[in-house]
Amino acid sequence: MKKVCSDWTKIFSQEFVNPIFWNDFELNAKAAHTEIIKVSNFEEAQMTIFNIIRSTKAKSIVAVGNEESTKIANIYNNLYNLGVQIYTDKFAIAENAPTADIGISTAEFAVGETGSVCVDCYSYESRVVGMLPPVHIVFLNCNNIVKNMTTAFKVISQGFKNGYMGFITGPSRTADIERVLSLGVHGPSRFIIIVVDVPAIGGMN
Amino acid sequence: MTNNRNIKKEIDVKLHDEVLRDALGRFVDQYSDARLKAYANVDSIEDLRDSLKEMKQETVAHIEEIADEFEASVKQKGGQFYRAKDGDAVKKYLLKICQENNVQRIVKSKSMASEEIHLNKFLIDNGLHVKETDLGEWMLSVAGQRPSHMIMPAIHLNRQQCADFFSQELQEKVPDDIDFMIHKAREVLRDEFLQADMGLTGANFGIAENGAIGLVTNEGNARLTTTLPRIHVILIGYEKLIPKIEDxxxxxxxxxxxxxxxxxxxxxxxxxGPTPVIRKVNGNWIEEDRQVHVILLDNGRLKSAHDPKFKEVYQCVRCASCLNVCPIWTLVGGHVYGHIYSGGIGVILTGLLNSMEDFNKISELCIGCRKCVSICPGKINIPDLIEELRAQNVKNNGLSLPLKVVVQDILANRKIFHTLLRIASIGQKPVQTGNVIRHLPMFFAKLTNGRSLPAIADEPLRDRVSKLLKKNPPAPVKRVAFFSGCNIDFVFPKTGQSVIRVLQDLNMEVVFPEQQNCCGKPVLGMGDRETAKNIAKNNVIVFEEAVVDVILCACPTCAETWHKTYLELFADDQEWADRVRKITAKVYEFTSFVAEAYEKADRLIKTKGSKKVTYHDSCHMNRGLGIFQQPRQLLNAAVDYELVEMKNCDKCCGMAGAFGMKYSEISLPILKEKIENIKASGADTIAVACPACMMQIQGGLDQQAPEIKIKHIADIIAEHLE
Structure with missing residues (x-):
């Protein structure tokens, strides 16, 4: 899958990412209506996704991230074997994303100051999984957190030559009618981050 | 379309639009606190603002090179690049792309620049299917209305009105349930996204370093617009360019x-640059690179970039917060500004990017309170730029005839001006009640609707001074010249007496140069710089001849005019600039001057009296001169008084010189809110340090809360000295 930077972790260093910004991140992300689920391993992550599928009565899923991480690929395989309709091929994603119930992708790092996650979505399929289904789940390594947008852009300036990337901070929202907050106007109404609590070992591997 | 506008009538309609007033009222109440809450986790808002301002200033200074670098970066990534000098050029280019690529359907994501050049109408007229995808913009396009705010385009509508537009567009009855409407919009617009051939977006910034553009949205419509269609067109103005990714x-x-x-x-x-798009061609899914076109729009922007004053508009990031705190915008909304951009920055952008004719209609919709300047991320001096545009306009086209008579024949001539004021003092007798005029006959009646006007005093200060100055101390520590300003001289001479008494009590000798004229601010407000220069020169000469240690103003606007405006007026005239610099070094504002003297004399001791007093911060005092602590120190130390704060103490009272008279329909609701806040504070006295505010608030109290007294701080201090 095409990415803006093939390995963002090469840019991270102690002065950029630090788990001490976790509390800031969690507070700000929740304030932006992001749901955060912390898991201690990928088995738990799989269970969590399975529970979301059941509670939302999801029938089909479009997902990326399996090429970057064998652990994520395993989860998708296991879900498929459990009878979940999950599409990971880019053309299958393009075909099914408009009707899928859940999209799954990955985040590179998070920002404490704003509760945002940075998403590298050069590929078409990584964008539609996060925009078309009503529920969007991303994996995040809890060690990869930067302090604020200033640091975030120090990281980005080293990896961003061309392509498509940005930040997601909660679900799609509008307040265009009487300034009443409504979620899910164009994109997902639920944005869920599954935080994998494993030591920084680079990306999701 | 806009040149025959009757702006007063349009304002009247908006002031009676209950839906609008309700929506804006609720918004304004919440905005300031919510904004500060969002900043609660940054170390210094000022540092952030300074860094943005510096980056933008640096960029505009090298705008051509930055634009060249941006163009090179876009092309290097494989994007097409086009510089459009105006709206027509954009339209021609865009139509060509559509024709060459068989484009039929276009989705748009909020681009004010496309509104600015009326792009939608052109595309639709050329047979294209065009849909706005921002919910607010979509509803407005259905309604045939223009956005009234850059960020909240449909803030002037309520849910019932929105439901009507939904019903009209979808040809079915849509209930006024917000959730229902949102989901309906999702359904309808989702189809538009999936079927579109072209996505057209604006940009919040364009980065020269790598040719990237940035888009900030909440709905996610920009993300879909830049993802699903096979062609992406970006319409970006020069002012959005930034040098580096980190910026x-x-x-x-x-x-x-x-x-x-x-x-x-x-x-x-x-x-x-181009990014992959996957689509079905002849029944098969294919992946290809999206076509990307970047259109860099000039339309007046480059001219501003090279103007020493107007290059400041490049510091704007289109956050629209200057609208959110504007006493006028928050009353009348955005539509009366006529063009696309509204509020303070909108007045300027209308003049620079649209036409001076349109600017003229709305150039007075700035009260000069500077509240916007205090929160603008790029620290743009919005009222100054509006005044600058007015001045350029007067320079090119002259004042309108009645104004010309007032300004050049009356205000510039001290003798005639003062004689007229004396005649007015007699002429007003039939309508005068005590110190105020409560009702005016016939078509003037609206001026006194909820506000009494001040009466011109029987005996101006200048006729009283000779007696007062006899009480000057025998061995003074300082010689002080009192620059009274017109209001104190002719409307509040008693306050002038108090000022003199306070100074004499500090063992200072007071002089009153009789040849002093108006400071010139009203003339400048109308944009007549040449007349203002004559007035300024007269005052400089008169006060040079007075040979004093200090020149004291008890009106913050006069003090600000001396300090800031006189210097600006003579920026190109070395001789006069030097003279002005020398003399203005002696100019002080009353409360800050006295507070300092009292502090030295250990007289700033906090007392607790039985009379509750609240303080109104004049805009020119607080945001113009940065003085807000000293008046409070003086009130805290005033015998018999206890200072209590009121809500929105620093919000404009609605006077702002001639504005309060000319736009009384806007001025009066602003005043009403001020009076309500004064009443709610429980104070029996309202203290001010500005005679213009005193005039306005006195008029409101007289009709709405006559039990509350208004006093200049000089009057309060002087009470104790009797």
Missing amino acids: AAKILRLLPRNGTCQRMTSYMTMVA
Whole structure:
């Protein structure tokens, strides 16, 4: 899958990412209506996704991230074997994303100051999984957190030559009618981050 | 379309639009606190603002090179690049792309620049299917209305009105349930996204370093617009360019917080060059690179970039917060501004990007309170730029005839001006009640609707001074010249007496140069710089001849005019600039001058009296001169008084010189709110340090709360000295 930077972790260093910004991140992300689920391993992550599928009565899923991480690929395989309709091929994603119930992708790092996650979505399929289904789940390594947008852009300036990337901070929202907050106007109404609590070992591997 | 506008009538309609007033009223009440909450986790808002301002200033200074670098970067990534000198050029180019690529359907994501050049109408007229995808913009396009706010385009509508537009567009009855409408819009617009051939977006910034553009949205419509269609066209103005990737953070730490009171919007998207798109061609899925076209729009922007004053508009990030705190915008909404951009920055952009004719209609819709300047992320001096545009306009076209008579024949001639004021003092007798005029006959009646006007005093200060100055101390520590300003001289001479008494009590000798004229601010407000220069020269000469240690003003506007404006007026005239610099070094504002003297004399001792007094911060005092502590120190130390604060103490009272008279329909509701806040504070006295505010608030109290007294701080201090 095409990415803006093939390995963002090469840019991270102690002065950029630090788990001490976790509390800031969690507070700000929740304030932006992001749901955060912390898991201690990928088995738990799989269970969590399975529970979301059941509670939302999801029938089909479009997902990326399996090429970057064998652990994520395993989860998708296991879900498929459990009878979940999950599409990971880019053309299958393009075909099914408009009707899928859940999209799954990955985040590179998070920002404490704003509760945002940075998403590298050069590929078409990584964008539609996060925009078309009503529920969007991303994996995040809890060690990869930067302090604020200033640091975030120090990281980005080293990896961003061309392509498509940005930040997601909660679900799609509008307040265009009487300034009443409504979620899910164009994109997902639920944005869920599954935080994998494993030591920084680079990306999701 | 706009040149025959009857702006007064349009304002009247908006003031009676209950839906609008209700929506704006609720919004304004919440905005300031919500904004500060969003900033609660940054070390210094000022530092962030300074870094944005510096980055933008640096950029505009090298705008051509930055634009060249941006163009090279876009092309290097494989994007097409086109520089459009105006709206027509954009339209021609865009139509060509559509024709060459068999484009039939276009989705748009909020681009004010496309509104500016009326692009939608052109595309539709040429047979294209065009849909706005921002919910607010979509509803407005259905309604045939223009946005009334850059960030909240449909804030002037309520849910019933929105439901009507939904019903009209979808040809079915849509209930006024917000959730229902949102989901309906999702369904309808989702189809538009999936079927579109072209996505057209604006940009919040364009990065020269790598040719990326950035888009900030909450709905995610920009993300879909830049993802699904096979062609992406970006319409970006020169003012959005920034040099480096890291500079984007300088915008992003301020824009969402000021714009929507969020630490970050839901989506922040950056696109550099063509990106993959997957679509079905002849029944088969294929992956290919999307066509990307970047159109860099001039339409008046480059001219501003090279103007020493107007290049400041490049510091704007279109957050619209200057609208949110504007006493006028928050009363009348955005539509009366006529063009696309509204509020303070809108007045300027209308003049620079649209036409001076349109600017003329709305050039007075700035009360000069400077509240916007205090929160603008790019620290733009919005009222100054509006005044600058007025001045350029007068320079090119002259004043209208009645104004010309007032300004050049009356205000510039002290003798005639003062004689007229004396005649007015006699002429007003039939309508005068005590110190105020409560009702005016016939078509003037609206001026006194909820506000009494001040009466011109029987005996101006200048006729009283000879007696007062006899009490000067025998061995003074300082010689002080009192610059009274017109209001104290002719409307509040008793306050002038108090000022003199306070100074004499400090063992200072007071002189009153009789040849002093108006400071010139009203003339400058109308844009007549030449007349203002004559007035300024007269005052400089008169006060040079007085040979004093200090020149004291008890009116913050006069003090500000001396300090700031006189210097600006003679920026190109070395001789006069030097003279002005020398003399203005002696000019002081009353409360800050006295507070300092009292502090030295250990007289700033906090007392607790039985009379409750609240203080109204004059805009020119607080934001113009930065003086807000000293008046409070003096009130805290005033015998018999206890200072209590009121809500929105620093919000404009609605006077602002001639504005309060000419636009009384706007001025009076602002005043009413002020009076309500004064009443709610429980104070029996309202203290001011500005005679113009005193005039306005006195008039409101007389009709709405006559039990509350208004006093200049000089009067309060002098009471104790009797």
